[in-house]
Amino acid sequence: MFSLFKSLWGYRGFVLSSIRNEFTTRFARSRLGGLWMIIHPLAQVAIYALVLSNVLAAKLPGIDNPYAYAIYLMAGMLAWNLFAEIVGRCLTLFIEQGNLLKKMMFPRITLPAIVVGSCLLNNLMLLLAMLGVFALLGHTPGAAIVWLPALILLVVAFSIGLGLFLGVLNVFIRDIGQVVPIILQTLFWLTPVVYPLSIVPERLKWLLDFNPLCALVVAFHDVLVYDVAPNLRDLAGIAVAAGVLMLLGLFVFRKASPEMVDAL
Template sequence: MLGMLKGLWQYRHFVLSSIRNDLVSRFSRSKFGGLWMIINPLAQVAIYALILSNVLAAKIPGIEDKYSYAIHLMAGLLAFMLFSEIINGCLNLFISQGNLMKKMSFPRITLPAVVVGSGLLNNALLFIAMVGVFLLLGHQFTFDMLWLIPLTLLLAVFALGIGLIAGVINVFLRDVGQALPIVLQMWFWLTPIVYPITIIPEEHRHWFDLNPLYPIVDAYHQVLLYGKSPDVSALLGVSIASLILVGLALFVFRRASEEMVDAL
């Protein structure tokens, strides 16, 4: 573990330059450049907001703001998009970088580090755009929004643990690469992002306790929608699970590194 961290520190400039190059290359031939990364999710939110907030008059219970549903949706999407981007980025990472892994000697841990770094950068840019939309809608912020920093780090660690294990297994069993996007799609709809949990009958809400993503998304809603601090006790379980998961992922990754090169 310490060896991987040391290698990551020694190759930190490689990681940073790779993150920059990934961002530049993704939009190098586009006139709007990185704006597309922000336009796409905001367009989705605008459609939901127009239909549900205006046409169907959807509101979040306890909030009189006409656009409370749109803010609820944007907060949930901000969390889930980071989660899914890191997992999807790790899923085919070692397959797409197979030639690099075979020809060059470098700390392989830098590859998932680039994925996480790119995901965090993209998420930060999306957050800035969403803040602008929130202000246009007249939404007020509080200092509790600073909770987003540890929440984002927790979410990134949780996603890295899942993505790294899935990426390693996908090298040997390619069915994982086909199945995981379906699982993520189901996970999205089983998490209160598009809908508030209050529409679920109270006797069935305990099932959401089995969803480790729910406490994090709920914390995003508490911070961005209600302007309150999240329930730390509710996040304790997923925090411990995330640390155990990422530790297991790094162990599996280290043990399987050489076998992955042979399989690729």
């Protein structure tokens, strides 16, 4: 396992240049450039806010702001978008890079590293835009925002572990690529991103206990919306799950790497 990280460090220049090239190539002929990475999620937030704000605005205790629901929604989308983007891109990563894997000799662990770096860059830009929107809406996150880097790290660890595992499986079982987007869409509605936990009936709350993303999204809401420290007991369980998933993903990736090229 150590050899994977050693090779990744040795190719760090390749990883950084690939992230930069991906960013510049994606928006090479776009007038707005990287702003589209911010416009898309903010447009999604605006649509949800317009559709659901009248229903849920009165059920957001603890937020003294007329735009409470939009603020709540943006905080949740920040966590969800990072998770969904990493998992979604890792799911098809090795299939899309099949020709590169066949023609070049390089540490294959650099491919998911490039995905993580690119997704983090997107998320950072979204965070900065979101903080600007918060300021326009009259909401300023407090001291609890110092927890945000740790929460982002948890999301990344959980996502890359799961994404690596699913991405390798998808090379050998292509049905995985068809099923996972459906599961992600279902998981989105089972995660308190567009609704607060307070409106979930007590008889159904046990379902959320099986969703590890629930605690992460709630922690983002606590830090960015309510200015309170996250529940460390809940996050400890997520940290253990993220660690196990990362080890599992790296183990499967390392064992399956030689066979992936043949399968592709």
